[in-house]
Each structure stands twice: as C-alpha cells, then as structure tokens.
Amino acid sequence: MTxxxxxxxxxxxxxxxxxxxxxxxxxxxxxxxxERPYSSVELLTKISEDTKELAKLKTKIHNSLS
Numbered sequence: 826m827t828x829x830x831x832x833x834x835x836x837x838x839x840x841x842x843x844x845x846x847x848x849x850x851x852x853x854x855x856x857x858x859x860e861r862p863y864s865s866v867e868l869l870t871k872i873s874e875d876t877k878e879l880a881k882l883k884t885k886i887h888n889s890l891s
Contacts, residue, residue: 831886838879845872 826834845868852861 826885828886828889831882831889835879835882835886838875838882842872842875842879845875 848863849865849868849872852863855861
C-alpha cells in the first residue's frame with residue numbers, strides 16, 4: 826500500500842466514523858413509540874471497528890515514514 830492509498834483510506838475511515846457518530850447523536854433521543862432508523866449496538870460496533878482500523882492504518886503510515 827502506498828502512502829497515497831493509505832491517506833485516502835484514512836480519510837474514508839474518518840468520514841465514516843464522523844457520519845456514524847453524527848447519526849447516533851442525531852437520534853440519541855426519540856419519542857416513545859418511534860423506532861430508531863438504525864441499531865445503536867450495530868452502529869457503535871461499526872464505529873469501534875473503524876476506529877481500530879484507523880489506528881492500524883495510522884501505525885502503518887507512521888512506520889513507512891520512519
């Protein structure tokens with residue numbers, strides 16, 4: 826993986842994480858009887874996975890620059 830590809834992937838992950846966090850914040854509270862348009866457990870799991878992947882990617886970038 827080149828640095829350019831890694832940075833592109835990093836930006837994609839950051840965007841996904843931001844969108845998912847925004848979604849969780851937007852629908853943090855809902856009226857009784859309404860359903861959330863997402864599963865909060867699945868969304869939190871996805872945020873966690875993306876964050877771990879981002880950390881691995883940043884480590885790869887750092888190591889390749891060293």
